[in-house]
Amino acid sequence: MKKGIQIETDCNQCGQRIVSCPTDALSHNDFNFVNKDNKIYVINKGGESVINNATEINVKDILKTRLWFYDLLGKSFYLEPEISRLKKVCELKIFEQFINNEDFKNEGIGILRDFFDNISKISNEEFNSLRKEYTRLFIGPGHLPAPPWGSVYLSKERIIFDENTLEVRKFYKKWGVNTKNSNKEPDDHIGFELEFISILIDKSLSELDKNNINGFKNILTAQIDFLKSHILIWIDVFSDKLSENTEYSLFKGLALFLPEYLKMDIGLLEDLLENLENLQ
């Protein structure tokens, strides 16, 4: 277990009390992955179809979807809202499709769906006030209610630039990644961390293209490792602070959705990894 994290929780399937590391707690709902015609597919463990009229999903589609989410989430936290970017999300109706799903439980998805649904109707004034809210939340100049840097939650002194920042920087460097504004902006900004995952997803896609299952596996492992040791350990506190301190649906929705999405994603990665042995 990384950094001695121990989670006590009830399994969402069987109701049993589980004491384990975070992602173990979430691994009670398994999918199987199969290799068919040199493409990796996922099927439901019980054999029933994952979606109504298909039993198979291309893993690349899963990775691309993940990539899209990490890109959206990362940029939402480190870039000021930009109308054209938001409109693109709106056109894809992603959250719409999420919410139609019978498994949907997350309040954030509904808030985000409503937000993106209405983006084409947003007035200049409303959009300006959204930009101001971004500035208030993540730029200043006043007190930041939910600082977006990991070390603020993890360091003894609750500061920016700390050992935690260096640990994150080290992780990036191992994968040949640097922050563009090195030493100006702390590496452990939530937006940067999410972008880093998207870079790893991109790398994993290339390995898949090369049919390099070993490399693919290493990159999946790195994603799990990074998510667990650098993001999951503070994301709940950050998200709670954020949702408590904003009434703007974009940020409230992101705050409610982000931690849940990440926890789901770890489970997905672990399922995928477990099944890789069978695929070679």
Place this chain on the structure above:
Amino acid sequence: MAMNLKLSTVTRRAFLKLSALTGGSLAISGCTPGALDVESESTDVNASEPTIAVEEGVEVIPTSGSNNCGGRCVIKAHVKDDVIIRLSTDEGSEDEGSTTLARACVRGRSYRKTFFHPDRLKYPMKRVGKRGEGKFERITWEEAIETIASETKRVKEQYGPASRYVHYATGVSAAIRGNTLANRLLALDGGYLGYYNTYSTAQTSNATPYTYGTGSTGNTPDDYVNSKLIILWGHNPAETIFGTSMYPLRKAKEAGVKIIAVDPRYSDTAIGMADEWIPVLPGTDNAMMDAMAYVMITEDLHDQEFLDKYAIGFDAEHMPEGIDGKESYKSYILGEKDGIEKTPEWAEKITKVPAKTIKKLAREYATTKPAALIQGWGPQRSAYGEQIVRGATILATMTGNVGISGGCASGAGYASRISIPGVPVPKNPFEGSIPVFLWTDAIVRGSEMTAKDGVRGVDKLPSNIKLIFNLAGNALINQHSDCNKTAEILADESLVEFIVVSDIFMTPSAKFADILLPGDTVFERNNITKPWGYGDFALYANKVVEPPFECKFEYEWLKEVAAKLGIRDEFTDGNETNEDWTRWVVEETRKKHFDFPTFEEFKKSGMHRFKFDEPLIAFKKQIEDPENNPFHTPSGKIEIFSKRLWDMNAPEEIPAIPKYISSWEGPEDPLKEKYPLQCIGHHTKRRCHSTHDNNPWGEEVEQQTVWMNPIDADVRGIKDGVLVKAFNDRGTVEIPAKVTNKVMPGVTSISQGAWWTPNKRGVDTRGCINTLTTHKPSPLAKGNPQHTNLIQVEKA
């Protein structure tokens, strides 16, 4: 770390379905650049641990604090991969020369906590709401610099250079500082309205020279050990950090010197050092001093020979030409003119110090030789602070304690023997200046201000203040008086038309910026610092890391403003960087201090201790050889009676001899009916003025409270720790009460420097003392009377 992880409400099933439906068609917005660079495509993904070399070394870089603390300390930054991972401080041992160790206190040790706070100002901003409302929008540095340059130009053309003002600011108290640099810029650009005085020492700086011809009246602290008796009158170095004088004070105590503290508050200095604490009502010090003089005169304990030889104005026989003998100090004390003998019994009623205590102190001071009556600067920051300063200088003279080892001339007490220059400011083409405390007056009625308002250098001001640079300072609101009134003046955009603020946090002052700039901290620039006059060392404050985000030291953008004004070369004078200037400072220092290290040595070691064979004794020459060394007064003598003050012809408030003046908002003011408690503002160890107030750990060191005596608390039904409102006509603060015998009955105290935080009702919920203080200046110095306040306290 135990953390509860909430179970995910987003299921993999839902996500997988989504992926099946949309995955193939999703493309990320590649046209929007990310924050990360993928530097290497050649990472070996097949290795279980891809390895790219990572620097692991830790370097230790010496630097130092540059807030306006009287002391200075060594801060050693332990740096790994350009991140400060921890701090340490001076690890030397005792007996390293004439000065104490430069060890950091709680504030220094929490520099990472304060200066890497997530609320740091990060980007240039422009105001978008009403001024003072605190609404800002991010802009580029180019826009900020362009706006500052064009407004500086516009205001000069429209109102003249004297309408431009660089405000008092001590957030960077070092050789290179934003406010002097801004003065340098404006001096080269046609001029600015200057100021004199400080918020610390206005009354004493002005009053002391009327006695001695100079404010440099202190023996250096290494002389404390030579005293037989030390009276700390309103002097509290343990909390004010008065240079590094606590160490020599401890040495004196260890040597058996008796120490008496006179203070309305049982200060940490009194607790830790004093053999006796004498509480006196604020602002009544002169009544006590007068009564001490009375005891000495009537019991013939004063040094008549010393007075005859070195002073004028003590008695009728030694008056300046043409002045009636009845105007002498002795005559005043004995009540020969006003019919009031200044007896200890008379003083007891005013001061609440028992007559027998006054008698005992007078006898002890007059008969113990040598004895040092050392004044702090607190008592003089009052309505008639000039009298307190002069009163003590007269007692020192009456007891012959001037110019001798173990004595003390009292007064301002400056005693610097170290000279380290700052960045020079060329002669200001506009020669007028105002007392700094009257800058708000100069906003409202500057063009009416003349010599009677303390205007110097010109007959009257040509203009009101229209533009303000406030760089690394919180005296734009917080540390000036009467926050509510000041805020009202600043909020009126027809008065001051443009305000530039540079700071590291959204301070109460920063809220009033039109252009708000993110400054840097001690870790992010090269500089040189030293303690106030009472510590014999200098520190090289090395730059340790780059300023984060878009933070900049003021010099960086002032250079660009200078460029737009067409004076960049004159402004920099070949010094492109801070380090060019620190090099210049070292070279200049070496011209006076021959053993000062070279730039390279100093930068590397971070510290230079000056060595002196013996203490500096003020007025030693004047006392040992008066024929050849007259005092720098008009008479050449110690002036107990000042002809210069006499000629001002305002004897009620500016008497020629020091007197007790019953003060407005003092204990004898009829306003006491409405506001029965006096309120003063002590220094706290948790802050340096207003710096560090936003460090939450400080609240654990000392909570922001209003101190009050149990006698005053009981009649109001106030228990220790309950929320109270302290108020007068100027404002209200709402903070917990600290019910304690450490403050005398009738007196309350609120530590100065808390950040003024008005709520919707205008009530300051943080407890800034200046919510309660007044704009009314002292009569002679036009100084800030921060400790002269009457208030009421009630349960909130």
